[in-house]
Amino acid sequence: MTDVIIAGIGQTPVGEHWEISLRSLAVKAMLAAINDAGGLRPQALFVGNMLAPAVSRQAHLGDLLADFAGLTGIEAVLVEASGASGAAALRQGYLAVASGAVDTALIVGVEKVTDYVxxxxxxxxxxxxxxxxxxxxxxxxxxxxxxxxxxxxxxxxxxxxxxxxxxxxxxxxxxxxxxxxxxxxxxxxxxxxxxxxxxxxxxxxxxPNADGAAAVLLTRSDLLPRAYAQPQVKxxxxxxxxxxxxxxxxxxxxxxxxxxxxxxxxxxxxxxxxxxxxxxxxxxxxxxxxxxxxxxxxxxxxxxxxxxxxxxxxxxxxxxxxxxxxxxxxxxxxxxxxxxxxxxxxxxxxxxxxxxxxxxxxxxxxxxxxxxxxxxxxxxxxxxx
Amino acid sequence: MEIPRHWRLKQQRYSLVGETCPHCEAKIFPPRDVCPTCGGEAKTQYTFSGKGEVFSYTTIYEAPSGYDETAPYTVALVKLEEGPIITAQLTDLGDQPVEIGMPVEMVTRKLRSENEDRGILIYGYKFRPVLSRAA
CATH class of the missing domain: 3.40.47.10 (Thiolase/Chalcone synthase)
Structure with missing residues (x-):
């Protein structure tokens, strides 16, 4: 099997981000990961989040984040497994890329908890x-x-x-x-x-519970851009x-x-x-x-x-x-x-x-x-x- | 208001009604119709004695919303005589220090009130130190 490579990574600082919304946090990390991967375009988005419906009054994050990251049209879905949501989303992205179902998958984990006490x-x-x-x-x-x-x-x-x-x-x-x-x-x-x-x-x-978003872009090693400059991690x-x-x-x-x-x-x-x-x-x-x-x-x-x-x-x-x-x-x-x-x-x-x-x-x-x-x-x- | 959700659980909340497995005789609480021990179908009702002992315990000072009125309160993992462990608040403690192994028994108490004005009161099991013990 061809290796699944973490081609791009992105993250926001973790903390109390009163001034940044759930979607803005996520999009920052997503765009950073895409940029880090030399601009590879994701074919699928897997979002990890546990509390948005309860503390941000927002469900349907897969579509929302694809939309606001300028990726409308791609497959996009939320994966929830409590505190393991992001890791569970990573596994779904890994399976999608490893199986050949998609060539590139973006995984973003995002949480916004400080809007509530x-x-x-x-x-x-x-x-x-x-x-x-x-x-x-x-x-x-x-x-x-x-x-x-x-x-x-x-x-x-x-x-x-x-x-x-x-x-x-x-x-x-x-x-x-x-x-x-x-x-x-x-x-x-x-x-x-x-x-x-x-x-x-x-x-x-x-x-401490805190706000933050992190993203990784996965692809297979044979699909990396020719100019890809980062050391490869699989x-x-x-x-x-x-x-x-x-x-x-x-x-x-x-x-x-x-x-x-x-x-x-x-x-x-x-x-x-x-x-x-x-x-x-x-x-x-x-x-x-x-x-x-x-x-x-x-x-x-x-x-x-x-x-x-x-x-x-x-x-x-x-x-x-x-x-x-x-x-x-x-x-x-x-x-x-x-x-x-x-x-x-x-x-x-x-x-x-x-x-x-x-x-x-x-x-x-x-x-x-x-x-x-x-x-x-x-x-x-x-x-x- | 979630009235049906709590009404459905009245047998468990008020009487500790669980199940016993006809295949391996495991006692099951809460009921789930599938025996967690042997995997067989288990639908035979079984009412627990309500006697047990403290397996672990802690005190909650920062309560989730809906429980702040009664904080601080003590919660425990209670190992029932019949085997299962359940999570429950301890009550009627007075000045008695809680210890692992302390014998406790089930009582019915108010768990919380939903909303301040017209909300329902939710009753259910808590555990208190056993009042009279044979020496």
Missing amino acids: GPEVDAALATASDSDFEAVQGVTPAALAALLMRRYMYEFDVPPDGLAGFALTAHENAAGNPHAMFQKAISLEAYQQAEMISEPLNMLDVA IAGSALASDTLALHDRSDLLAFDAVRISVEQALRRAGLTREQVDFFEYHDAFSIYAALSLEASGFAARGQGWKMAQDGSISRTGSLPCATLGGLKARGNPGGASGVYQAVEAAIQLRGQAGTAQVANAKVGLIQSLGGPAATAVTHVLQTV
């Missing part, structure tokens, strides 16, 4: 859990993460600041990312003194797996089975092993998700994932650099766009264009996006050509 955004986010049996009890995604974190710390005897390393690493790395929301390192003391959101989950265990493996929607319906709540399945499938399809992965962009919407994802992905034994954040394994010079441009925690969490940000960031690393945040000799990057507490898990393997 906290409680309304929390209520909208809660619709991604089981409305009838979780959200109705007043449970938010942060509360679900707190329930997992409490149980994890109880079962594996984790000290109160045991998960601090995830936020510390993310913030340290974001200092090298001009698009990140928080480009500043934080101290262990700041973590220890952070305000509680839902015990034992504190403010610095939570990635999607070597792609997989999506599902688990029970409600956390309480899992036979093992701390197992993140969808993560395990998607990693196994993506690596097998890429013909690669865990040992060949040079860096890992996990879905650190909450620090406990990062710990559980490291374990379910096979990088740490059960109950040991948090130690990788404590002993420096996940830092830029560690055995498995993670959140290399800040992750969701410090780059910011633009919901359904976050999976596409991961693809853009991994491409930057693999092109060798990450500047002070560059992971040395990066050849293979694993990116992983979650919907809910890994109810959906999407894993892609990106590799230099």
Whole structure:
């Protein structure tokens, strides 16, 4: 099979963009990706977004964004899988290009959450859990993460600041990312003194919801423009797996089975092993998700994932650099766009264009996006050509 | 107003009515007609005892809209005696600290009111510490 190449990448800064609309954010990233690909015209558009109907009063994003990007006429559709929407859209674009159904596909992830205040955004986010049996009890995604974190710390005897390393690493790395929301390192003391959101989950265990858009343009290697100047990065493996929607319906709540399945499938399809992965962009919407994802992905034994954040394994010079441009925690969490940000960031690393945040000799990057507490898990393997 | 949506769930909300699997005897809540354990058809109604223990818990200070009036409140994953885990608020705690493993029992309480003026009141299950325990 001919390689599927990430020919173009584009992103907006992540943050509180009061002055920019949902569609403007998306179009900025889309045009940047097209431009980066030397002007390749997309034949299909896959949009990843989770909250626009609830917090922007706007559905039908596929058509809207094709329209406002000057692409009217092409195939255009929205893909929704909660926080994994962007990654799920990336997979649809990958499948479309890999199958030969289209020659070029544009994937854009976009989220605009700051038009509403906290409680309304929390209520909208809660619709991604089981409305009838979780959200109705007043449970938010942060509360679900707190329930997992409490149980994890109880079962594996984790000290109160045991998960601090995830936020510390993310913030340290974001200092090298001009698009990140928080480009500043934080101290262990700041973590220890952070305000509680839902015990034992504190403010610095939570990635901030933010606005942003990111886009990638895919094509097959034989279709690249002759003058294409960027180092080539391909999607070597792609997989999506599902688990029970409600956390309480899992036979093992701390197992993140969808993560395990998607990693196994993506690596097998890429013909690669865990040992060949040079860096890992996990879905650190909450620090406990990062710990559980490291374990379910096979990088740490059960109950040991948090130690990788404590002993420096996940830092830029560690055995498995993670959140290399800040992750969701410090780059910011633009919901359904976050999976596409991961693809853009991994491409930057693999092109060798990450500047002070560059992971040395990066050849293979694993990116992983979650919907809910890994109810959906999407894993892609990106590799230099 | 979503009245039918809540009315449809009255057996679950008020009485913890789930299902039991005729093939593998797994107890199922909420009902889904397909056994999550063996994959067989499971439509036999089963009413849970409402007894269980706290599997995990947390307190919510920043509540989603519709729940802000009652914040802060404590929610838990409750492992029912019959096996399934469910998500529910804890209530009637008084000064009692919550712990993993604490025995709890189901009670019916107001979950929320929809809209301020003419909205419906939604009742459903919460769990409280077991009042009298055999020593």
